[in-house]
Amino acid sequence: MTPVARADQRFPYLETSIESLRARMDAGRLTARTLAAACLARIEAIDRKGPRIAAVIEVNPDALAIAAERDRERRAGKVRGPLHGIPVLLKDNIATRDRMSTSAGSLALADVPPPRDAFVVAQLREAGAVILGKTNLSEWANFRSTRSSSGWSARGGLTRNPYALDRSASGSSSGSAAAVAASLAVVAVGTETDGSITSPAAKCGLVGIKPTVGLVSRDGIVPIAASQDTAGPMARSVADAAALLTVMAGHDRRDAVTRDAKIESDYTRFLVRDGLRGARIGVARGYVLGHDRVQAVFERAVAHLKALGAEVVDPVALPSRATFAEAEFEVLLHEFKAGLAAYLAEFAASAPVRNVADLIAFNERERAREMPHFGQELLVMAEARGGLDSAVYREALAKGRRVTRDEGIDKALVEHRLDALIAPTGGPAWLIDLVNGDSHAGGFTSPAAVAGYPHITVPMGEVSGLPVGLSFVGGAWSEPTLLRLAYAFEQSTRHRRAPAFARTVGFD
16 A cells, blocks of 8 residues: 555645635634634645645745734625635745745745735735745746756745655646645645646646636736736636636736736636536547546546537647747747846846846856756757847747637637637646656647637546546637636536645555
8 A cells, every 4th residue: 555644634624615714704703814824834734844745935924914904804894805814825936025035936036025016916915815925836937947847946945746745746836736735725826838827736636727818917927928928826626716816817007918808807607517518619639648547537528528518529620739839939938038137127126137147147156056956958048049029039929829829729619619628638747857857748738828818727537546637728718618617527527636645656
């Protein structure tokens, strides 16, 4: 029998939903301070001791005071919003103006206080959320090396998958995924450029939402690529993810891409149990992995969708990742170089780095601490690129959008009259390997990422005790439709289970 790491499962709020916690608070049976204190104690037990999954890079020293203030407001009859008193963790590339750092996992930004909150953080505070702390991540959101290990940062160490401690939590929102899976907080905010919310969510048995680019402001978030970057919810249920998305979405004058966003006032109203009845769903067969056990789980999911009343069109052709991968890579390199300099100028003016060239030099000076396992080849490549006015960049951006939108997702949706496309989000979590780096086997993240379109992953089942996810992808601003479909599947299947912090899997 596989030995299991010690972890106290007597936590009174294990797997508890936002709705349940709100009901207890409304009835006076729970305070925000009690809940925050319990989560902080669990972080100490699970993250720092016990299994030591290293999901939380830093706790908020003011969390209990903030929670107590939310309790005072509630007693006075003021409830700010749906997250009033709910503990939320933030990925450590989202700026907060408090006593925590915003470092993207790098020593270069440690102890550098941003001048203000990111827009999405301001939204969360206004809605009454208690910012519990920051989560670890793949350093610089996994845009540093071609041989990186997801979940590792110089500042936070290595985040481990709570389902098997020798497996990757994937990345780059590794800490956000592992933390929510382990009930260290109720929900967390991740960020994605290509797979950084949806992949770790799937591998940690969560719901992850990568919204349409522009639904959530990018203001105050350490960038990779403006054309693909977005923050999004990571939660244990579609309902919790929808509640968090409701608060995160918003028009922001500092981020022009949000100006034309089609934002709903309440995403939880799209949670319909029979939401699959009459839906037309296309199977993106070209993105179904060549993993027999994942495919078996996927085929059962497809059959379940049919049983719930969906009309499944199978197969539906999409351009392969190979047709746009090179263009995407060029866009990321160019946009990272420009975007990082702009972010540092506004949010980290006192940092020892001003641009990618400075960052490369910093990492070389701090090689022992910053590069003990892998290098910075991607940073070197980015520094060698030109500006955003270069023909190479403009042509790559146009090609990526044409292939993934006009010739890809949009074409498939219109041609087959589809509500959404589906495929496995990816395979089960791989073994951690700090020598060779990640052994990622591919997945369904890239088409929606390059197109800037929404993507929701929900638990689909398990392979050898490791979660795998089902992806729902749609056109721009189709979050309501995807939530309806994902919720109906989730409620009918209930594949989510709490992790047991096994040391390893697959040897029983």
